[in-house]
Amino acid sequence: MERVMKLAVFVGVIVVAVVSAVVLSHRLPEPRTIHRSDATPPSKAIERGRLVYGQYGCASCHGDDGKGGFANPNSETDEKVPAVVFVQEGYTKPELRDYLLKGNQKVGKERADGPAPPYCMPGGSGLGMSRNAASDLGEYLWSLYPEEEKKKKKQEKWQ
Ligand code: HEC
Numbered sequence: 001m002e003r004v005m006k007l008a009v010f011v012g013v014i015v016v017a018v019v020s021a022v023v024l025s026h027r028l029p030e031p032r033t034i035h036r037s038d039a040t041p042p043s044k045a046i047e048r049g050r051l052v053y054g055q056y057g058c059a060s061c062h063g064d065d066g067k068g069g070f071a072n073p074n075s076e077t078d079e080k081v082p083a084v085v086f087v088q089e090g091y092t093k094p095e096l097r098d099y100l101l102k103g104n105q106k107v108g109k110e111r112a113d114g115p116a117p118p119y120c121m122p123g124g125s126g127l128g129m130s131r132n133a134a135s136d137l138g139e140y141l142w143s144l145y146p147e148e149e150k151k152k153k154k155q156e157k158w159q
Pocket of ligand 1: 058059086122124
């Protein structure tokens with residue numbers, strides 16, 4: 001009788017072990033918390049463009065943040081070096097790339113009889129910038145567009 005009991009316990013232990021192994025291996029994965037932020041991470045092109053911006057010294061005229069504002073006496077852009085954060089408003093992406101390659105060596109004057117403004121916009125081509133680098137640079141400038149402006153535009157659209 002004792003042997004039968006022992007056998008029963010033994011079989012019982014094996015059954016429990018097998019059943020739990022099966023259950024464990026089929027268990028659904030733990031639900032994971034997905035952290036989502038509203039800000040989309042910068043694309044590779046934007047990251048490369050940021051480096052191009054540094055490499056070509058754009059900040060020396062347009063500032064680290066691209067907001068411009070350095071004096072450029074008698075230039076038609078409010079006598080200042082313009083900001084580069086609003087390019088979405090004035091260019092398509094291909095136009096922007098071409099502009100960055102070409103630049104503008106003849107900056108318009110505020111007063112026609114006044115002196116030529118001291119700073120012009122150097123073209124990337126003349127400095128060895130490739131088309132790819134120029135389009136990455138364009139992506140970077142595109143990404144600088146201030147969020148508030150986007151919100152304002154949306155509101156205006158629905159008014
Ligand atoms: C020597 C100073 C100088 C440097 C360096 C310079 N810029 Fe400019 N940039 C200017 C000036 C001045 C203008 C205004 C040109 C005009 O009035 O047509 C301008 C215009 C621009 C514009 C047009 C803005 C608009 O609203 O139409 C963009 C975009 C721009 N620059 C980007 C860049 C980038 C990117 C670099 C670096 C590769 C760079 N600039 C380097 C002086 C500079």
